[in-house]
Amino acid sequence: MSKVLVLTSSILGEHSQSHKLIDYAIEQLSGQNVNMTIRDLTNSQLPVLDGELAMALRGAESLNTRQQDVLSLSNSLVKELKAHDKVIITAPMYNFTIPIQLKQWIDLVARAGVTFKYTNEGPVGLLTGKKAIVITTRGGVHKNKASDHLAPYLKTVLGFIGITELEFIYAEGLSMGGTIAQESIEKAQFELDLLLA
Numbered sequence: 001m002s003k004v005l006v007l008t009s010s011i012l013g014e015h016s017q018s019h020k021l022i023d024y025a026i027e028q029l030s031g032q033n034v035n036m037t038i039r040d041l042t043n044s045q046l047p048v049l050d051g052e053l054a055m056a057l058r059g060a061e062s063l064n065t066r067q068q069d070v071l072s073l074s075n076s077l078v079k080e081l082k083a084h085d086k087v088i089i090t091a092p093m094y095n096f097t098i099p100i101q102l103k104q105w106i107d108l109v110a111r112a113g114v115t116f117k118y119t120n121e122g123p124v125g126l127l128t129g130k131k132a133i134v135i136t137t138r139g140g141v142h143k144n145k146a147s148d149h150l151a152p153y154l155k156t157v158l159g160f161i162g163i164t165e166l167e168f169i170y171a172e173g174l175s176m177g178g179t180i181a182q183e184s185i186e187k188a189q190f191e192l193d194l195l196l197a
Contacts, residue, residue, distance in 0.1 A: 005037050005087045008038070011101070037080065056071045057111055086131045088134075125162025134151070136150055138170070139175030
Protein backbone atom coordinates (compact mmCIF):
# COMPACT_ATOMS: atom_id res chain seq x y z
CA MET A 1 0.00 0.00 0.00
CA SER A 2 1.31 3.41 -0.98
CA LYS A 3 1.57 6.03 1.77
CA VAL A 4 0.95 9.65 0.85
CA LEU A 5 1.58 12.68 3.06
CA VAL A 6 -0.49 15.71 2.07
CA LEU A 7 0.71 19.10 3.31
CA THR A 8 -1.57 22.11 2.85
CA SER A 9 -0.35 25.63 3.51
CA SER A 10 -2.95 28.10 2.26
CA ILE A 11 -4.25 30.68 4.75
CA LEU A 12 -7.38 31.32 2.66
CA GLY A 13 -9.46 28.34 3.81
CA GLU A 14 -12.53 27.71 1.65
CA HIS A 15 -11.47 30.53 -0.69
CA SER A 16 -8.18 28.81 -1.49
CA GLN A 17 -7.62 27.56 -5.03
CA SER A 18 -4.81 25.28 -3.82
CA HIS A 19 -7.23 23.68 -1.32
CA LYS A 20 -9.68 23.02 -4.14
CA LEU A 21 -6.93 21.36 -6.16
CA ILE A 22 -5.73 19.25 -3.24
CA ASP A 23 -9.32 18.20 -2.55
CA TYR A 24 -9.48 17.11 -6.20
CA ALA A 25 -6.22 15.15 -5.77
CA ILE A 26 -7.50 13.48 -2.60
CA GLU A 27 -10.67 12.48 -4.43
CA GLN A 28 -8.60 10.92 -7.22
CA LEU A 29 -6.52 8.98 -4.69
CA SER A 30 -9.46 7.83 -2.59
CA GLY A 31 -10.31 5.03 -5.00
CA GLN A 32 -6.77 3.70 -5.01
CA ASN A 33 -4.90 1.52 -2.53
CA VAL A 34 -3.45 4.51 -0.71
CA ASN A 35 -2.99 5.37 2.96
CA MET A 36 -3.18 9.17 3.30
CA THR A 37 -2.08 11.47 6.09
CA ILE A 38 -3.31 15.05 5.73
CA ARG A 39 -1.58 17.83 7.66
CA ASP A 40 -2.90 21.38 7.45
CA LEU A 41 0.18 23.43 8.29
CA THR A 42 -1.94 26.51 8.98
CA ASN A 43 -3.58 24.70 11.92
CA SER A 44 -0.49 22.92 13.21
CA GLN A 45 0.78 25.90 15.24
CA LEU A 46 4.37 25.28 14.20
CA PRO A 47 6.84 27.65 15.87
CA VAL A 48 9.02 30.17 14.07
CA LEU A 49 12.59 29.21 14.88
CA ASP A 50 14.66 31.61 16.93
CA GLY A 51 18.19 31.15 18.25
CA GLU A 52 17.09 29.21 21.30
CA LEU A 53 15.00 26.74 19.32
CA ALA A 54 17.58 26.39 16.56
CA MET A 55 20.17 25.31 19.14
CA ALA A 56 17.85 22.49 20.26
CA LEU A 57 17.69 21.17 16.68
CA ARG A 58 21.46 21.40 16.39
CA GLY A 59 22.09 18.99 19.25
CA ALA A 60 22.55 21.34 22.20
CA GLU A 61 22.66 19.71 25.62
CA SER A 62 20.71 20.65 28.77
CA LEU A 63 17.59 21.67 26.92
CA ASN A 64 14.94 23.77 28.60
CA THR A 65 11.24 22.88 28.32
CA ARG A 66 10.69 25.05 25.25
CA GLN A 67 13.66 23.45 23.49
CA GLN A 68 12.55 19.95 24.45
CA ASP A 69 9.11 20.65 23.01
CA VAL A 70 10.45 21.84 19.64
CA LEU A 71 12.87 18.91 19.42
CA SER A 72 10.03 16.48 20.11
CA LEU A 73 7.84 18.20 17.48
CA SER A 74 10.66 18.13 14.93
CA ASN A 75 11.32 14.44 15.58
CA SER A 76 7.62 13.70 15.11
CA LEU A 77 7.44 15.60 11.81
CA VAL A 78 10.57 13.89 10.49
CA LYS A 79 9.21 10.48 11.51
CA GLU A 80 5.96 11.27 9.70
CA LEU A 81 7.81 12.33 6.56
CA LYS A 82 10.02 9.25 6.59
CA ALA A 83 6.97 6.97 6.91
CA HIS A 84 5.48 8.08 3.57
CA ASP A 85 6.44 7.18 0.00
CA LYS A 86 5.01 10.31 -1.60
CA VAL A 87 4.47 13.89 -0.47
CA ILE A 88 1.93 16.23 -2.04
CA ILE A 89 2.47 19.86 -1.07
CA THR A 90 0.21 22.79 -1.76
CA ALA A 91 2.34 25.91 -2.16
CA PRO A 92 0.38 29.01 -3.08
CA MET A 93 2.62 31.89 -4.03
CA TYR A 94 2.54 34.70 -1.49
CA ASN A 95 4.70 37.71 -2.33
CA PHE A 96 6.72 35.60 -4.82
CA THR A 97 7.55 32.77 -2.41
CA ILE A 98 6.07 30.10 -0.13
CA PRO A 99 3.70 30.68 2.81
CA ILE A 100 5.40 31.11 6.19
CA GLN A 101 3.61 28.00 7.48
CA LEU A 102 5.35 25.85 4.87
CA LYS A 103 8.68 27.49 5.69
CA GLN A 104 8.17 26.67 9.38
CA TRP A 105 7.64 23.00 8.48
CA ILE A 106 10.78 22.99 6.32
CA ASP A 107 12.82 24.54 9.14
CA LEU A 108 11.69 21.74 11.45
CA VAL A 109 12.44 18.83 9.09
CA ALA A 110 15.66 20.03 7.39
CA ARG A 111 18.15 18.91 10.04
CA ALA A 112 21.83 18.11 9.72
CA GLY A 113 22.53 14.51 10.69
CA VAL A 114 18.83 13.66 10.52
CA THR A 115 17.51 14.42 7.03
CA PHE A 116 20.81 15.43 5.44
CA LYS A 117 24.49 15.11 6.24
CA TYR A 118 27.69 16.84 5.27
CA THR A 119 30.46 14.83 3.64
CA ASN A 120 33.83 15.63 2.08
CA GLU A 121 32.03 15.76 -1.27
CA GLY A 122 29.32 18.09 0.03
CA PRO A 123 25.85 17.67 1.53
CA VAL A 124 23.91 14.45 0.99
CA GLY A 125 20.14 14.11 1.44
CA LEU A 126 19.02 11.20 3.59
CA LEU A 127 15.34 11.00 2.56
CA THR A 128 15.91 9.19 -0.71
CA GLY A 129 13.43 7.04 -2.59
CA LYS A 130 10.51 9.43 -2.13
CA LYS A 131 8.44 11.27 -4.71
CA ALA A 132 6.93 14.71 -4.31
CA ILE A 133 4.28 16.72 -6.12
CA VAL A 134 4.03 20.46 -5.52
CA ILE A 135 0.75 22.14 -6.43
CA THR A 136 1.46 25.84 -6.72
CA THR A 137 -1.24 28.43 -7.30
CA ARG A 138 -0.57 32.03 -8.31
CA GLY A 139 -2.66 35.10 -9.00
CA GLY A 140 -0.34 36.13 -11.82
CA VAL A 141 1.87 34.29 -14.29
CA HIS A 142 5.38 33.60 -12.99
CA LYS A 143 6.48 30.16 -14.22
CA ASN A 144 10.10 30.23 -15.46
CA LYS A 145 10.34 33.95 -14.77
CA ALA A 146 12.66 35.86 -12.44
CA SER A 147 9.67 36.61 -10.21
CA ASP A 148 9.25 32.92 -9.33
CA HIS A 149 11.30 32.30 -6.20
CA LEU A 150 8.96 29.55 -5.01
CA ALA A 151 9.68 26.69 -7.41
CA PRO A 152 13.50 27.04 -7.41
CA TYR A 153 13.53 27.24 -3.61
CA LEU A 154 11.39 24.14 -3.11
CA LYS A 155 13.38 22.21 -5.70
CA THR A 156 16.58 23.12 -3.87
CA VAL A 157 15.44 22.47 -0.30
CA LEU A 158 13.59 19.23 -1.05
CA GLY A 159 16.55 18.01 -3.09
CA PHE A 160 18.84 18.95 -0.22
CA ILE A 161 17.08 16.46 2.08
CA GLY A 162 17.04 13.79 -0.64
CA ILE A 163 13.66 14.26 -2.35
CA THR A 164 14.84 14.75 -5.90
CA GLU A 165 11.97 13.08 -7.79
CA LEU A 166 9.78 16.16 -7.89
CA GLU A 167 6.93 17.35 -10.11
CA PHE A 168 5.37 20.81 -10.13
CA ILE A 169 1.78 21.50 -11.10
CA TYR A 170 1.11 25.17 -11.84
CA ALA A 171 -2.24 26.94 -11.68
CA GLU A 172 -1.45 30.50 -12.71
CA GLY A 173 -3.30 33.66 -13.66
CA LEU A 174 -6.01 32.90 -11.12
CA SER A 175 -6.56 36.58 -10.31
CA MET A 176 -6.98 37.37 -13.98
CA GLY A 177 -10.41 35.77 -13.86
CA GLY A 178 -12.63 34.36 -16.55
CA THR A 179 -11.31 31.94 -19.12
CA ILE A 180 -7.65 32.28 -18.08
CA ALA A 181 -8.30 31.17 -14.50
CA GLN A 182 -10.71 28.39 -15.47
CA GLU A 183 -8.39 26.93 -18.10
CA SER A 184 -5.47 27.05 -15.66
CA ILE A 185 -7.42 25.08 -13.03
CA GLU A 186 -8.57 22.53 -15.62
CA LYS A 187 -5.00 22.10 -16.88
CA ALA A 188 -3.78 21.52 -13.31
CA GLN A 189 -6.52 18.93 -12.74
CA PHE A 190 -5.56 17.14 -15.96
CA GLU A 191 -1.91 17.04 -14.88
CA LEU A 192 -2.94 15.68 -11.48
CA ASP A 193 -4.92 12.95 -13.23
CA LEU A 194 -1.79 11.90 -15.10
CA LEU A 195 0.49 11.96 -12.06
CA LEU A 196 -1.91 10.21 -9.72
CA ALA A 197 -3.18 7.52 -12.11
